[in-house]
Amino acid sequence: MFFRWDWLRPVLTAPIVPTLGPVHPDALSVGIFEDTLRAAGTRDFLPYDKDRRWGGEKDEKVLREDVVHQPEHTLVPTLTRRGRGTVKVFAYGLRDSVVDEAAELAAKLAAAHDVAGARVVRPLGPDTAHPRGTRIQLKNFTTGACPAPDVPVRQVTDWSAAVQGTFAPFAEAMAADGLAFLHAQMQSGRCGPVLTAAIENRLVGAIGPMEIQADAIGRLQLMPQYFAVLPEARGQGLGRALWRAAMHWGQSHGAAYQLLQTEADGPSDRLCQAEGLTSLGFTHTAPA
Numbered sequence: 001m002f003f004r005w006d007w008l009r010p011v012l013t014a015p016i017v018p019t020l021g022p023v024h025p026d027a028l029s030v031g032i033f034e035d036t037l038r039a040a041g042t043r044d045f046l047p048y049d050k051d052r053r054w055g056g057e058k059d060e061k062v063l064r065e066d067v068v069h070q071p072e073h074t075l076v077p078t079l080t081r082r083g084r085g086t087v088k089v090f091a092y093g094l095r096d097s098v099v100d101e102a103a104e105l106a107a108k109l110a111a112a113h114d115v116a117g118a119r120v121v122r123p124l125g126p127d128t129a130h131p132r133g134t135r136i137q138l139k140n141f142t143t144g145a146c147p148a149p150d151v152p153v154r155q156v157t158d159w160s161a162a163v164q165g166t167f168a169p170f171a172e173a174m175a176a177d178g179l180a181f182l183h184a185q186m187q188s189g190r191c192g193p194v195l196t197a198a199i200e201n202r203l204v205g206a207i208g209p210m211e212i213q214a215d216a217i218g219r220l221q222l223m224p225q226y227f228a229v230l231p232e233a234r235g236q237g238l239g240r241a242l243w244r245a246a247m248h249w250g251q252s253h254g255a256a257y258q259l260l261q262t263e264a265d266g267p268s269d270r271l272c273q274a275e276g277l278t279s280l281g282f283t284h285t286a287p288a
Contacts, residue, residue: 002037002064005030007071011092014123014136014281018076018090019060020049022136022259025280027216033076035216037064048216050223055190063087066109073098077109085115089288091122098122099286106288118288126279131264133284137277139258141222141251148248151241155193156186159203166202170230177228179206195245197229197238204233207242210249222250222258227268240271 008030015028019036035046040061045052052058060080068075073093080086087110091102102120110118124133156167171183185191186209194208207227215221225246229239250258262269264282273279 001030001034002067003030003033003069003074007069008033008074008092011073011094012123013092013094013125014283016090016121016123016136016281016283018062018078018088018121019058020046022261022280024138024215024217024219024221024257024259027219029216032216036062036076037067040064048214050213053191053211053213053223054185063109066105068101068105073101075102075105077105079109079113079115081115084117085113086110086117086119087113087115087288088119088121088285091120103288110288119285120288122284122286124282124284126281128282131282133264133282134261135264135269135272135282136280137260137262137269137272138280139222139247139250139260139272139275139277141247141255141257146244146247146251149241149244151197151237153195153197153241153245156196156203156206157193159196159198160201163198163201163203166198167196167206170203170206173230174206174228178226179228182206182208182226185209193249195242195249197242199233199236199238205229205238205242207246210246210253212250212253212255219256220254222246222253222255224258224260239267240275243271243275 015023015025017023017032039046043057045058059082060078063077063079066077076090078088087106089102089106091098106118171179191209192211196203197205207225211223212220
């Protein structure tokens with residue numbers, strides 16, 4: 001075993017794991033970190049990796065030979081060749097000096113692997129005085145009912161052919177939010193249902209795909225979705241209706257929870273906070 005849990009656990013201020021992203025606090029273990037090291041040599045997805053649903057090989061891998069593991073801090077570098085390539089160093093440690101050490105390592109490894117990007121990912125606890133970056137939020141489906149919204153929300157395939165035909169331009173307009181990628185997955189038949197809202201027979205909002213997968217300890221989780229509403233259709237409650245419809249779908253299909261990542265103090269973040277989700281901490285990513 002490479003990692004010592006008595007070293008690593010005290011500095012895990014937020015439940016974020018390199019190459020996997022957020023995990024449920026109950027599933028956070030030394031075994032998950034060990035699994036990322038084993039997967040680095042195979043490029044295979046772990047059984048509970050949220051990205052395995054898109055197929056292919058795992059793009060991001062841990063640079064296992066360059067991990068720094070010490071009693072008071074741990075640095076875990078990862079490499080992706082996507083685009084011009086990026087090295088990210090996950091900096092686990094309570095002292096701010098861990099960021100400088102992580103930045104130095106990221107720059108060094110980016111040069112060694114001839115990639116353009118070097119980033120430091122710093123987990124921050126939920127009680128951080130000045131939250132920044134991305135908040136990790138937990139929706140627990142076992143603590144209360146998730147009723148369907150009052151506003152009509154339907155699966156894309158439940159609309160008329162004419163309305164369905166408006167999804168393509170909507171997805172293109174919201175490409176920055178991942179909807180163009182989602183549309184491509186829908187066309188290839190490689191994803192679950194997508195929930196949508198319409199105004200005057202035109203689709204203006206969507207959340208999906210709706211999919212459930214077992215986590216590292218076998219608990220069912222609702223997987224992350226792409227979520228967007230056209231700017232001109234905002235302010236009418238459609239975003240909240242879509243989100244509530246997604247939560248209703250997840251609970252109805254047996255999910256125990258969902259983990260969401262929202263930009264701190266952004267619209268989705270405020271929505272989730274208003275809906276009573278639990279904040280598990282933050283991740284702040286900055287150039288090295």
